[in-house]
């Protein structure tokens with residue numbers, strides 16, 4: 001356009017209510033996504049630390065594929081490609097939550113597997129020598145100890161997933177980044193709006209880090 | 221003569237190329253206390269761990285009460301319910317209190333109501349001299365106390381045989397005695413025990429039978445008086461002179 005606009009804070013300020021609506025969506029997706037991811041990660045992590053002939057390699061492939069592709073591609077694939085191939089509709093929101101869940105699930109799987117492997121093997125042996133079955137050993141002896149080891153990794157993954165939701169803007173989920181882009185296209189105040197967006201992400205994640213760190217300390 | 225409660229025949233075990241146990245034979249009668257001594261790396265732990273199938277032997281037979289536990293479809297959990305184990309490093313569950321360490325397995329295996337099991341646990345704690353520590357977490361106990369809790373935990377399953385793998389080797393010298401005392405009491409009560417140990421005093425005074433192992437073989441065995449006072453094998457003599 002050939003001219004630059006002067007930065008005016010009022011536009012940064014004014015866009016905040018709209019962005020906060022998006023933030024709610026961001027948190028909604030992140031929380032549901034990470035819960036799903038935790039379940040997936042726990043189950044696949046347990047399988048991967050065992051030696052099942054079929055499940056073990058299958059979950060291994062899942063982790064490798066997810067870690068080897070970008071989240072944005074995973075979201076596009078889930079939202080556009082898979083429904084097209086299988087002839088069904090998926091809302092952008094559902095696809096977004098699934099994407100975050102499947103994506104974080106692979107990383108959590110690694111966290112879970114690492115934590116389980118770092119529990120002293122003598123613990124399993126002690127359980128075995130007391131006549132406990134593998135399920136009882138896992139749930140009563142190994143997992144409570146592994147959970148403590150997992151905590152920092154899980155908290156870290158949660159923060160990552162919150163930030164990752166911004167990539168879901170490509171499938172049109174009304175999360176915070178998407179709201180910001182819409183505000184930009186209606187006001188043309190690119191710098192002011194994206195400044196507001198950056199500040200809000202920063203504040204949100206700082207607050208979450210603080211709360212998670214507090215929770216982590218309490219769990220120890 | 222009573223039947224052997226545990227009988228091991230021609231047992232051998234390798235890790236890859238490394239032959240750790242070569243043709244081991246042992247007969248354990250009810251109420252017997254057997255000490256296994258020998259230099260480090262001679263296969264004592266592996267031998268003990270094979271007895272309760274923590275390690276799978278490559279060949280041989282293990283008869284528990286006449287039943288071959290190495291049979292393909294034998295459920296080794298059944299053996300673990302009757303053959304307990306005490307580890308060098310205690311292996312208490314760090315996230316559970318002393319009481320919960322003791323009642324965890326009996327509770328999961330539904331061996332009694334919670335009240336009965338707690339009562340029994342307190343009785344066992346009294347027996348090992350720790351009745352006041354029921355609600356402590358393991359990390360707040362000394363090594364000697366932790367090992368005594370581990371013994372109480374094993375006893376809570378009402379085992380027929382107890383295996384000890386160097387139960388005092390991880391302890392400060394001044395704490396060894398309290399654990400040996402508990403083991404001696406158990407021996408007196410007629411518990412069948414197989415003890416891998418470096419405590420020659422215990423092996424000599426408490427056990428009925430001593431086994432000297434080296435290089436995966438039983439080099440010499442017999443009554444403690446015989447093995448300690450009049451060892452026949454040169455290697456036994458050499459080992460004993462290095463530790464006594």
Ligand SMILES: Nc1ncnc2c1ncn2[C@@H]1O[C@H](COP(=O)(O)OP(=O)(O)O)[C@@H](O)[C@H]1O
Nearest residue numbers: 235238240258259260261262263264265266267
């Ligand atoms: N899991 C294992 N894998 C490979 N080698 C092992 C394993 N466990 C023990 N060994 C080897 O077997 C031998 C006997 O070990 P062990 O039974 O622990 O001896 P001890 O208890 O008499 O010190 C040692 O050479 C040890 O390195």
Ligand SMILES: [Mg+2]
Nearest residue numbers: 264265266386
């Ligand atoms: Mg050993």
